[in-house]
Amino acid sequence: MTLHRPHSFNRIVLVDFIFIAAFVPRFWEKLGSSAMQAVGFGAAISIEKLSWGESVLGGDAEIRSPGDCNDSLVKLRCGRNARVVACATSYSVPPAALTEASVLTRERYGFRAQSSVTTEPSERSFMSAEQKVFEVVQKQAAMVNEERRRSVMSLQDVRSHFMAGSAVNVLDEAYVRCGEVCAEYSKTFYLGTKLMTPERQRAIWAIYVWCRRTDELVDGPNASRITPTALDRWEDRFEDIFRGQPYDMLDAALADTVTKFPVDIQPFRDMIDGMRMDMVKSRYANFDELYLYCYNVAGTVGLMSVPVMGIAPESKATTESVYNNALALGIANQLTNILRDVGEDARRGRIYLPQDELARFGISDADIFAGKVSDKWRAFMKDQIKRARVFFVEAEKGVRELDKDSRWPVWSALILYQKILDAIEANDYDNFTRRAYVAKWQKLVSLPVAYGRALVPPPDALARLSR
Numbered sequence: 001m002t003l004h005r006p007h008s009f010n011r012i013v014l015v016d017f018i019f020i021a022a023f024v025p026r027f028w029e030k031l032g033s034s035a036m037q038a039v040g041f042g043a044a045i046s047i048e049k050l051s052w053g054e055s056v057l058g059g060d061a062e063i064r065s066p067g068d069c070n071d072s073l074v075k076l077r078c079g080r081n082a083r084v085v086a087c088a089t090s091y092s093v094p095p096a097a098l099t100e101a102s103v104l105t106r107e108r109y110g111f112r113a114q115s116s117v118t119t120e121p122s123e124r125s126f127m128s129a130e131q132k133v134f135e136v137v138q139k140q141a142a143m144v145n146e147e148r149r150r151s152v153m154s155l156q157d158v159r160s161h162f163m164a165g166s167a168v169n170v171l172d173e174a175y176v177r178c179g180e181v182c183a184e185y186s187k188t189f190y191l192g193t194k195l196m197t198p199e200r201q202r203a204i205w206a207i208y209v210w211c212r213r214t215d216e217l218v219d220g221p222n223a224s225r226i227t228p229t230a231l232d233r234w235e236d237r238f239e240d241i242f243r244g245q246p247y248d249m250l251d252a253a254l255a256d257t258v259t260k261f262p263v264d265i266q267p268f269r270d271m272i273d274g275m276r277m278d279m280v281k282s283r284y285a286n287f288d289e290l291y292l293y294c295y296n297v298a299g300t301v302g303l304m305s306v307p308v309m310g311i312a313p314e315s316k317a318t319t320e321s322v323y324n325n326a327l328a329l330g331i332a333n334q335l336t337n338i339l340r341d342v343g344e345d346a347r348r349g350r351i352y353l354p355q356d357e358l359a360r361f362g363i364s365d366a367d368i369f370a371g372k373v374s375d376k377w378r379a380f381m382k383d384q385i386k387r388a389r390v391f392f393v394e395a396e397k398g399v400r401e402l403d404k405d406s407r408w409p410v411w412s413a414l415i416l417y418q419k420i421l422d423a424i425e426a427n428d429y430d431n432f433t434r435r436a437y438v439a440k441w442q443k444l445v446s447l448p449v450a451y452g453r454a455l456v457p458p459p460d461a462l463a464r465l466s467r
Helices: 026-031 034-038 129-149 167-185 187-193 198-219 228-242 249-260 266-280 287-309 319-340 342-346 355-360 365-370 375-399 404-426 440-454 459-466
Strands: 082-085 090-093
Touching: 129 266, 129 287, 167 187, 167 198, 167 249, 187 198, 187 404, 187 440, 198 228, 198 249, 198 266, 198 287, 228 249, 228 266, 266 287, 287 319, 319 342, 319 375, 319 404, 342 365, 355 375, 375 404, 404 440
Parallel strands: none
Antiparallel strands: 082 090
């Protein structure tokens, strides 16, 4: 299974919560060429009408006004050192280490500016990658809370905008097609979705397919021809989906989904930004930069999916905490993929590891390209695996709070990805020449284990039952 070439959709999780299966050339036969048409390759008539003028936005990094952060999950104290406290991690970092993380400017990269870390004078406050991410989490949680308060949904049905007359039949066919793609490329996850209600099942399939199509733009057969402007075109097309103007039947499935569930548009935009990062960035100075990347390509899927999967009615957990846990699972799975694929990424000239931490262990880029499994490398890997497991522990708290029909596929993916870390250790931390994988028999055994965990209600509900 090879799905990493830059670390992108291989690390996208939570729709597949790892999207276990790999891409194969037949994928485009299944989906057709519409995704490439949308960005200008083999374009259909409707696409040819689009202007291909430069769509690059201004390159200045976003500057936040000074002031205290009132985020309930992240607190920022200004001064010589800032202490960032998040749901799963707590660490101190100097402002200088963060000011350039993930600031994508026109001067550096040539595409629309996106800043998660504000470049400001030392006396002013700055925004870390985690703060940006948790702002998105809070927004999504607020949407879901509002949705829970509504007794009736009065959202527009996109079907009337897609195709007159046969709209319903076409939409049904679109969902069936999405399910077929999910079944072909992620059998384990697809099996788990069969326990969901039909409406949730179809919605998850639609999100899954959009994420795969997005990744194919930078990881597919035409990836070498994709430009930043082409990704901008794909984002414009995506914006049309949220406006109820789908381009093809697969888009229509997602457009219908976002009218039925309180799904926020921002995580989708952020995923596209993750694809942009992969086009231009092959090193990460520190964990703050890597965290933002992991969020963009993996954590975003959790924010897309939790509104569909649902939170158990008997859960007493806050909506924000469940989303934070879903985000933690995305980060954990992405870090696991990175640790598994170090050798393969190095052969492509990419190192998805914090440069400052490598330096602290006395490891250079040359050592990684040479594939040296030294004592220093083993110590470094132990430290990285420990961090990934911390995120997995945090993620487990949220899986328990999901709706009972949605827990099984999530538990399955979580268990399987934890076993990848075990396999790296079993290989004596040689992730240069040996690939860590989960054997088929282990996958089969994990399914009933995951199913058993899925039957356990949220902790608070379980405590009430035991009284």
